[in-house]
Amino acid sequence: MHRKSIIIIAAIILFATVYQTFADYYVIRLNNGKEIAVQKYWDEGPKIRFYRDGGSVAIPKGDIKAIEKQGGTPAAVPSGADAAALPGIAETEGAQNPTPSPTPPAKAKENEQAEIKERLDIIQSNIATLNERNKSYLNQKNAAQEVKVKAEERIGKYRADTYMTSEDRKQSIAREERKINDAEINIMEADRQIGSLEEMIGNQEAIRKNLEDKLRQQ
Numbered sequence: 001m002h003r004k005s006i007i008i009i010a011a012i013i014l015f016a017t018v019y020q021t022f023a024d025y026y027v028i029r030l031n032n033g034k035e036i037a038v039q040k041y042w043d044e045g046p047k048i049r050f051y052r053d054g055g056s057v058a059i060p061k062g063d064i065k066a067i068e069k070q071g072g073t074p075a076a077v078p079s080g081a082d083a084a085a086l087p088g089i090a091e092t093e094g095a096q097n098p099t100p101s102p103t104p105p106a107k108a109k110e111n112e113q114a115e116i117k118e119r120l121d122i123i124q125s126n127i128a129t130l131n132e133r134n135k136s137y138l139n140q141k142n143a144a145q146e147v148k149v150k151a152e153e154r155i156g157k158y159r160a161d162t163y164m165t166s167e168d169r170k171q172s173i174a175r176e177e178r179k180i181n182d183a184e185i186n187i188m189e190a191d192r193q194i195g196s197l198e199e200m201i202g203n204q205e206a207i208r209k210n211l212e213d214k215l216r217q218q
Contacts, residue, residue, distance in 0.1 A: 048064060116211050
C-alpha cells in the first residue's frame, strides 16, 4: 500500500511539472500598446530574444514596457499573427524578415511623383551644366577662329611688304603659319567636344520629356 501511494504521488508531481511546462507562457507588452505571446524568451543584454516563425527574433529592451508570465496556453495565437506588433526588429536568425505592410495606393503614387520630380531636378541640373560646358567650347572655337583669321591677314601683309627682307618675311610667315596650325587643332578639338556635349544634351532632354510625360499621366 505504501509503495502504491508513492507511485501515485510521483505521477501527480510529474503531471503537474509537465502541465506547468506547457501551460505557462509570457506576454511581452510593447510601448506601442501591442502584445506578443511567446512560450519562452531570454535576455541578451540590451535586447530580449524569443522564437518566432522557425527562427529567433530580438527586440530592444527600450521598446518593451513589461514582460508578464501567464498561466494557461495562449488562446489560438497563429504563428506570426502578432508580428506587426514588433516596433522594429533588431535582428533575426533562421527566419525571413516579416513581410512589410503594403503601401497604400495614394501614398505609393505620392512617393512615385516625388521620385519623378527629384529625377527631373537632377536632369535639369545636368542639362544646365552641359550647356555651360558647350558654351565654353563654343567660345574657345570662336577665339581659335579669330586667331586663325588674323594670322592669315598678317601673312597676306608680309607677302605684300616690299620693305621686308626675304629672311624676315620667311620667318614671320612661318610664325603665323604655326599659329594657324595651332588654331586649327583647337577648332577641331572644340568641334569634337561640342558634338559630344550636344549628343549628351539631347539624351538628357529626351529623358526629361519622358519624365514630364509620366508625371502628367499620374
